[in-house]
Amino acid sequence: GENVEQHPSTLSVQEGDSAVIKCTYSDSASNYFPWYKQELGKGPQLIIDIRSNVGEKKDQRIAVTLNKTAKHFSLHITETQPEDSAVYFCAASWLAAGNKLTFGGGTRVLVKP
Amino acid sequence: DTAVSQTPKYLVTQMGNDKSIKCEQNLGHDTMYWYKQDSKKFLKIMFSYNNKELIINETVPNRFSPKSPDKAHLNLHINSLELGDSAVYFCASSQDPQEYEQFFGPGTRLTVL
Numbered sequence: 001g002e003n004v005e006q007h008p009s010t011l012s013v014q015e016g017d018s019a020v021i022k023c024t025y026s027d028s029a030s031n032y033f034p035w036y037k038q039e040l041g042k043g044p045q046l047i048i049d050i051r052s053n054v055g056e057k058k059d060q061r062i063a064v065t066l067n068k069t070a071k072h073f074s075l076h077i078t079e080t081q082p083e084d085s086a087v088y089f090c091a092a093s094w095l096a097a098g099n100k101l102t103f104g105g106g107t108r109v110l111v112k113p
Numbered sequence: 114d115t116a117v118s119q120t121p122k123y124l125v126t127q128m129g130n131d132k133s134i135k136c137e138q139n140l141g142h143d144t145m146y147w148y149k150q151d152s153k154k155f156l157k158i159m160f161s162y163n164n165k166e167l168i169i170n171e172t173v174p175n176r177f178s179p180k181s182p183d184k185a186h187l188n189l190h191i192n193s194l195e196l197g198d199s200a201v202y203f204c205a206s207s208q209d210p211q212e213y214e215q216f217f218g219p220g221t222r223l224t225v226l
Contacts, residue, residue, distance in 0.1 A: 043217030
């Protein structure tokens, strides 16, 4: 089955700096890679996703890159703000298998004002 | 106007008891999921239903039994609760199994004493 590894497990950045979280996956059949943000006491919320036919996607301060050959994908947050502080999860899924998301272990991001 | 709701939010019970967690979505989605998040924040899928039919059933003890009375509801019944069942359980939904985005509920924190 799919295995997703996520690094780092914790990340502390100064407000205004950039944050980068990296994930690797094992199953070359995976074709969908979402990123979720989980705030304290809440459920995960999708912030951006990328499909296997695209190498990069950007939405305002958030961008995701995908390298299918190396089975790597990364989340980039620019101009970080205190409200970006949360736990971020990457995930991978093969839609033909029923959209079963396999999550990485999470990254706790702390943005210091 | 809650999209995915769960009840109860907190559940504290004794070992050996039987309990249920309810989930409802008002998004008109066909597919619903149950995830378990352990104390280390690791998120893992348990079940998925599409139009009341089970499509994903991970390696979960048969003490856990999902029930979908209609496509807007997916309840989780747990028999003979064990200490290791303590976790946060999240319900999620998506338009269908081939639709990418999954919307998560707020979670139910289960504590088994």
